[in-house]
Amino acid sequence: MKLYIKRLENAKDLPIPKFMTSGSAGMDLYANVAEPVIINPSEIKMIPTGIAIALPKYYEAQIRPRSGLAIKYGISFVNTPGTIDSDYRGEINVIMINFGSEPFKINRGDRIAQMVINKIEVPEIIEVNELDKTERDKGGFGSTGL
16 A cells, blocks of 8 residues: 655645654654644644545544644544545644643644555445344443443
8 A cells, every 4th residue: 555645835844744653553654834833722723744645545644633732732633533535635724622731732743643544435324224232232331331
């Protein structure tokens, strides 16, 4: 499988996404901001990454929060994980939210997200009148206890 990455003209100085260790599942994405961006507590901002990608059919890229930003600053994503479909060729943007109590500053080139590539199974869709029963059945939202 090959992942084609294009750095946009305004992001040629930023690193190309890369895996930080040999065992990493996700590669880091960088903030493509011209000037520092402040995300205040409870605020949502879209941050560009300066890249576009081309995935093979039946693959997706999941854009996920970085755990260090989450635990240290309360930074996450509104739509996590974000899905990049195989036919999308636009810039990848990250919709960030500050759940923390202090303003959070994003500088150009900061590592703001990670991208994980997954193969997608395309199921045969079969409509039925009834589904098989299970022990859990329709129980959800805490039905199995703590």
